[in-house]
Amino acid sequence: MKITDPAFGLSFEVFPPRNLNASFKLWRTIEQLATLDPSFVSVTYGAGGSTRDVSRAAVDVINREYGMDVAGHLTCVDATREQVMDVAQAYKDAGARQIVALRGDPSDADAGFQPTADGFQSSLELISALADTGDFKVRVAAYPHTHPEAANENADIDMLKAKFDAGAHSAITQFFFESDDFLRFRDKCVTAGITQKIIPGILPVENWKKTKSFSARCGAFTPDWLDKAFENATNQEEHDLLSISICTELCDDLLNEGVEDLHFYTLNDPSLTKTVCHALGRTPSELRLHKVA
């Protein structure tokens, strides 16, 4: 492992709280991670728009109380164009200048995406409509292991290119555990003519069993060696140590390969993310005024 420059661009994903206890957890996460000087924090949007109001409220509080740049996630599921654009306007009113624009998954994932009558037919239409407002930096999703619904890897990269052509500013990837997977994907995107930034999504593993089952659903790949390593962790302390060292190594490799920004999936728990950032040299005393371009 080399020593990396701690001035990399940093961002965090959180999800909106469902109850009072979860709210305290979210605010603790924001408070602790704010000291690491993130470029932005993104707030997810529940399947089928199930967290519409609370996502907007979380965007508002994070922006207003913590003065942070916030990206609200937005999907096309179960809503007309007008309803979706109303949420975008509500995000804007809450201070968001960025949106992560997604097609989304229905609440019943097995049913597959069915566009709503008068709704956006695909992520491309949503990206285009948001870009046309001129109000937002539009970020989109990318899949180093190929989206499960893609016809093949090339078609998936073509879709990503189409998202940029529709007005996207940058992409954030699904999580992955081996740097080569991201680097190969980045090379293929460059070959396909994509010049915009692709930010790796980093998941510090809190619970390997849950991560494996979620990975199977969203098409992320979990390598066998990692499976064996976590099986050998006999208690939570060993599990956390393993998780921190694997994640730090992954981030370090990426930064040494010219990656400029890391986006952490925090799952509203700051501890692993904070420790990994500290291991990468990013501590409150090392604050740099580095913002994602």
Ligand code: FAD
């Ligand atoms: P798209 O990229 O539009 O479609 C997925 C894939 O299907 C494409 O890559 C392509 O291969 C194929 N495809 C779809 N339409 C076409 C077409 N017209 N022509 C050719 N190929 C096509 N979900 C939520 O519900 N809420 C969230 O807040 C949320 N945040 C996320 C954040 C990130 C960074 C990521 C990576 C995912 C997130 N998701 C979220 C999950 C996401 O909604 C699902 O992965 C969903 O299945 C795809 O959304 P998308 O915008 O990537 O879709």
